[in-house]
Amino acid sequence: MKAITQNKYGSPAEVLKLETVKMPTIKDDEVLVRVQAAATHIGDWLLTRGWPYLVRLMPKAKIPGMEMSGIVEYVGKDVKEFGPCDEVFGWGKYAFAEYATFSEKALLLKPSNATFEQAAAIPISGFTALQAVRDHGEVKAGHKVLVIGASGAVGTFAVQIAKSYGAEVTGVGSARNEDLVRSIGADHYIDYSKQEITDGGRQYDVILDTAGNRSLSLLRRPLAKKGALVIVGGSGGKWLMGVTRSIRATMLSPLVSQRLRMFLAKNNKEDLAVLKELIESGDVTPIIDKTYKLNDAAQAVENVGERHSRGKTVISVGG
Ligand SMILES: NC(=O)c1ccc[n+]([C@@H]2O[C@H](COP(=O)([O-])OP(=O)(O)OC[C@H]3O[C@@H](n4cnc5c(N)ncnc54)[C@H](OP(=O)(O)O)[C@@H]3O)[C@@H](O)[C@H]2O)c1
Secondary structure, three states, X not given: OEEEEEOOOOOHHHHEEEEEOOOOOOXXXXXXXXXXXXXXXXXXXXXXXXXXXXXXXXXXXXXXXXXXXXXXXXXXXXXXXXXXXXXXXXXXXXXXXXXXXXXXHHEEEOOOOOOHHHHHOOHHHHHHHHHHHHHHOOOXXXXXXXXXXXXXXXXXXXXHHHHHOOOEEEEEEOHHHHHHHHHOOOOXXXXXXXXXXXHHXXXXXXXXXXXXXXXXXHHHOOEEEEEXXXXXXXXXXXOOOOHHHHHHHHHHHHHOOOEEEEOOOOOOHHHHHHHHHHHHOOOOOOOEEEEEEHHHHHHHHHHHHOOOOOOEEEEEOOX
């Protein structure tokens, strides 16, 4: 089968190659999926580069790709939930390939109203946005929520999920993304080239920061006295990737009335089901920035590395 392989660290164009590799074999509790679409996110770009450097201590995946949708080819003898021809989506490893194996615990039937490309776009950024809004921001109806990086992969999910909880959402992004962010439900928009989040004196119950390029003190200024700051992402530095800001927030939190949180999203099937429901109810639509062919996977990964995605970047494998 054809797959994208990586044998060293470097720029996606340098290190991601389309090669013919052996078909994967499945264990008894696994499902072999004919991949129709795989999505890519900033984690793929970082792993291609080997940043932060600490990731180099872990074994390198020979085939990248952590989220996908596809058609079940066959299943191991202990698999109960799926059978051949089922259309599924989920997370795992080695998804930039024509076929990949996944645990039954990491798959669900594809949302009935989603294309393969949309379904592949859901897991990683969807988990992050859902857990940021629901678990760490504890967003409730009527809350004023600020989503910084609202047009990005996580941001486009976060805006829609917060709206589905009844929040009043303000998105932050560049001028070119205002229409997109308003079209997915944002009530207000801050174009960061003209305004800072502190301008206008508006206070927020919850601030989700996916852009990662504002100081803690700036982020706290428009946050209500008992509000929650959820640090989703950091930026900068090949060693720490902005993690020191997150650590400072966690240490400061017990000393102030605001809740300052960082978190690492947990991939789990319960939340995949919640995301599927949000999509089937029409509350959330996965936003796709660009779709690439498998042999252009390096360009897809480069696209997310530019950090100006409009939603998710997808690799179309089937068809
Ligand atoms: N905590 C976790 O478990 C977890 C999981 C997944 C991802 N993350 C992190 O979450 C972050 C976001 O990921 P993503 O995939 O959503 O990234 P993304 O798709 O690249 O989106 C980033 C967004 O930030 C916006 N942006 C850039 N500069 C900005 C600024 N100065 N002010 C406001 N917005 C700005 C960009 O919009 P414009 O194009 O309009 O500038 C872009 O839409 C990353 O740091 C990633 O590592 C964390």
